[in-house]
Amino acid sequence: xxxxxxxxxxxxxxxxLRILLELEEKAMRLTHLSxxxxxxxxxxxxxxxxxxxAKLIKRSVNGLYHLTPYGEHSIILLPGxxxxxxxxxxxxxxxxxxxxxxxxxxxGDLKKCTFEDDVMKAFHNLENMIQNAQKYVxxxxxxxxxxxxxxxxxxxxxxxxxxxxxxxxxxxxxxxKPTPVPKLIRTTKKVNVTIAISEKRGGVSxxxxxxxxxxxxxxxxxxxxxxxxxxxxxHYWERAKPxxxxxFPATPYF
Numbered sequence: 029x030x031x032x033x034x035x036x037x038x039x040x041x042x043x044x045l046r047i048l049l050e051l052e053e054k055a056m057r058l059t060h061l062s063x064x065x066x067x068x069x070x071x072x073x074x075x076x077x078x079x080x081x082a083k084l085i086k087r088s089v090n091g092l093y094h095l096t097p098y099g100e101h102s103i104i105l106l107p108g109x110x111x112x113x114x115x116x117x118x119x120x121x122x123x124x125x126x127x128x129x130x131x132x133x134x135x136g137d138l139k140k141c142t143f144e145d146d147v148m149k150a151f152h153n154l155e156n157m158i159q160n161a162q163k164y165v166x167x168x169x170x171x172x173x174x175x176x177x178x179x180x181x182x183x184x185x186x187x188x189x190x191x192x193x194x195x196x197x198x199x200x201x202x203x204x205k206p207t208p209v210p211k212l213i214r215t216t217k218k219v220n221v222t223i224a225i226s227e228k229r230g231g232v233s234x235x236x237x238x239x240x241x242x243x244x245x246x247x248x249x250x251x252x253x254x255x256x257x258x259x260x261x262x263h264y265w266e267r268a269k270p271x272x273x274x275x276f277p278a279t280p281y282f
Contacts (some may be wrong), residue, residue, distance in 0.1 A: 126235060230248040
C-alpha cells in the first residue's frame, strides 16, 4: 500500500501530471517543458526530480526526459479515473457494477464523451442516428421506442444492417404496431446497459444503483469511445438468444 500511496501522491499534483501527459506525447528537455507548461525552470526541475525518483520518468544522455515503462503503464490507467471524476455526480447514483469487469476496466475509453441528461434530447439523438445511418444500426435496450419504428423500417429498406437486443419478457407498449425487421433480433434475461450505435454515431446509458435505466446518455465522441461501445454490444450479442420477446407478434418479422 505504501508504494501505491506514493504513486498516487505523485500523480495528484496537477503540474507533475501535466508533465507526464506531455512526455506521453514525446520526449522533451527541461526548458521545453518549462515553456510549454508556463512554469519557471526551477519549479519544473523540482517536479522532474520527483518524477525521476518515483521511477516514472528518466533522463537520457542527450538531456531528453521520457517516460519509463512504469510511467507509461501508469498513464494508460488514468483515463478511467478522468472519466469517473469528470462525471462524479452521475456516478453517485449510477453504477458500472453490472457490466463485465473487462469493460469496467476500459471505461476510460469514454473519457471524451459528452453527457446528455435531457431524456427527450437523448431520444432525439437516437432518431437522428437511425435516420443518418448508412451501414448499420445496433440497439441494446429495455424498451421499444415507437417513434423509431418507421425510421428503422426505412433504414432496413435502404440496406442498413440491423441488430436488436431486447429483454425476453418485454411487453410491447400500448399502441405498438410492429414493422418488418430482419431476423437479427435477440433476447436477454436482463438489460444492464443501453447501447445505440451506428457506423458514425452512438450513445450509452448506465443503470442507477437500483438497476433502473433513465436514458441519460453519454454520446460517443471519437473512435476510441465508438470501438469501446461496439465491443460491449458484441459481448452481449454473442450471449443473447436468437428470437423475439415472448409477448411480441411473430408474423411481422422476416
